[in-house]
Amino acid sequence: MKNVLSFLFLLTWVGVSGQKYSVTVNATGFPDNVGQAYLGIYRAQDDFPVINKQYVGKVVPISGNKASLMFTQLPKGNYAVAVFHDRNKNGKLDTNLFGVPTEEYGFSNNARNTFSAPSFKDASFTVDGNKTISITIK
Numbered sequence: 001m002k003n004v005l006s007f008l009f010l011l012t013w014v015g016v017s018g019q020k021y022s023v024t025v026n027a028t029g030f031p032d033n034v035g036q037a038y039l040g041i042y043r044a045q046d047d048f049p050v051i052n053k054q055y056v057g058k059v060v061p062i063s064g065n066k067a068s069l070m071f072t073q074l075p076k077g078n079y080a081v082a083v084f085h086d087r088n089k090n091g092k093l094d095t096n097l098f099g100v101p102t103e104e105y106g107f108s109n110n111a112r113n114t115f116s117a118p119s120f121k122d123a124s125f126t127v128d129g130n131k132t133i134s135i136t137i138k
Helices: 002-017
Strands: 020-028 036-043 056-061 066-075 077-086 105-107 125-127 131-136
Touching: 020 036, 020 077, 036 066, 056 066, 066 077, 077 131, 105 131, 125 131
Parallel strands: 020 131
Antiparallel strands: 020 066, 036 056, 036 077, 077 105, 077 125
């Protein structure tokens, strides 16, 4: 009986700790529907907000000056989202000679710094259930 109870406890613990959640991201503020939107979700150990260093990244169309995406199968934890408008579909955030972005971008919590990307801490949120977040790009 003791072994059966231990086994049931273990199954319950594994089931709870292995739960997965979804985060729906609604990005608004695109000046037009030209190009595509890059959305990436990052964990603390990822290189936020470097493109191709995210936990999961997707490219989605822009429609009605908005882009939406649902990230699924996310374990409980802290995450941050970065999004940018890839107007010319070259797969990168274009910048001018001084490194200032020439395409619109945004981050979760609408975190923004004047001369650099925000920290993971400023853009992060906790996933402990299904969630919807909104980001306004500029």
